[in-house]
Amino acid sequence: MVNLNLQVGKKMTGRKVGIIGAGAVGATAAYSLSMMGTCKEIVLFDIAEGVAQGKAIDIAQSTQYAPQPTIITAAQTPADIKNCDIVVITAGVPRKGDMTREDLLLINAKIIKSVIDDVKVHSPDAIIICVSNPLDVMTYVIHRLTGWDRKRIIGLSGALDGSRMAYQIYQKLGFGAGQTGKLVIGDHGQNMIPLPQKVKVGLVPTTDLLSDEEFADIIERTKNGGAEIVKHLGTSGYYGPGRAIAFMVESILDDAQAVVSSSVLLEGEYSHSDVTVGVPVVLGKNGVEQIIEMTLNTKTREKFKVSVESIREGIDILEANGFFNA
């Protein structure tokens, strides 16, 4: 074989994504990205021994039938997640029966802390997509722990909640699958604000297709979208979240300048500051390229305020426990 002696410094490198937490959500994101052929390389890491390794091998074998090749590997240590363009953090525990909200917040914030130090050292130029729950608070935690430009830290919320809303709209209509706008703002929890009245199905405004009663039902079902799956499955959904993560990764790597509702740090937008919450943003090569300020009516503004306050409560719990002091 002839070595062409490429000068490494000048060589263009492929696109690399690290996924910390190779549970169902992280692995499905990796699988979705592999099937689309978006990246050159995906590195999986999981705290549970063997999980990342086993899934990486399985996904790598599936790519033999994908339209484009993707290299899937497992990191032995978090330090192996190096030089990534994007790092997706799905690490965290789910809330169990006897756990208080405070317990969950502190446990997951500590998990984030344990992985974020490695990300800072080994992928210092990465854009971080946070998927850990409670989503908005954990995204805030990453802001505080990295001190990075807010453009580079994005929480998965609206991309998933919006797809759940679009699904509910389709359930009512029975047509227009895949043609519905996805617009949910606010927190990624019980105070989320689905806006089905604002979107369209293909070229037709939903207001010409659905009644007020149906809108109310869609909003309710969207809010309970995650819980509904848990009820049937006994565990959280992961296809929807996995694909939503992949969509955000694609938007960034492709520099698509795509509008996606996501949890980002506000600095005066929508009259709020120093809080992470879901709003429509433009995703591109720099991460959050732009925050879009929509005109909200009084009622929606009030709901948004409630949503922001619920996130702030979580942040305050961490402050009260001295989490950010170190």
Place this chain on the structure above:
Amino acid sequence: MAKGKKVTVIGTGNFGSTVAFILAMNGTCHNVVLRGRNYDVTKGKALDMSQAANAARQHTIVKAAKGPEDMAGSDVVVITAGAPRTPGMSRDDLLIMNADIVKMYAKEIKEHAPDAVVVVVSNPLDVMTYVALKYTGFPRERVLGMAGILDAARMAHFIYEKLEYGAGQIRATVMGGHGDTMVPLPKFTTVAGVPIDDLLDSEEIGEIVKKTRNGGAQIVNLLGDGSAYYAPAKSTTVMVDAILKDTNQIHSCAIMLQDDYGYSDIVSGVPVMIGAGGAEQVIEMTLKNLQVRKFRDSVASVQEMVDTLQELKFFDDL
């Protein structure tokens, strides 16, 4: 088990060829039949496309039709045939010339592909759709004109030029006839659900509407010799894919109105739900007064051309 899908494309100019090429690259149908006036040229293009499909690892086979019988069994027939308007030719000259061409092919389709859904793209679009409907004798849901998808794509592009983001996510709405009287509905436009009013001011929106109306002419002027075909062909395959895959998605298409939006026995562009049977439902949107008036003008301009054909006794052989 269902057989593979088959699409016939009539007309092998830039438009028809590009439609066939996109279908071959997407692999949405197993067979594409090209029907052109010159068999050798048509066969040359068909071979080239079949070979491209192999490079793309797709299974689509493109064949040249020797005669109208080769369109037998088509799920969809696309009529792109028609003459462009050349200098010195009046609008009526063009109208009658293309109406004759569409009439001829419509009769062939009626005989050889009686179960197909027909997608018309020949111009003037709405009138040609009307002619194809009359001469195939098909129910209205199986004869559709491609216009609104293209006009909306153009509008979306001009919106993108202003915003510099959201490409591919801009849902524009254009209804009415495909021509000077098209009815762009900027108030209905969203970018990933965000209303356009939050992103652009009314002056910018006005400019976009103007550019959209002029979208086809702008490209004609730039090319110097011929008209656009990439966006028109892609818009056509959106309809073809929706039919072949039975997607039940909503698209703006030209269709014979029957008590829709207050009109009957005239073709215009309205939102329809597309599935395997063609337009399975016409969707009525709530229009404001100004929009209602613009739609009325648009319908009237199509009616005028139908009347011209009537006066020329074009339909007398029906």
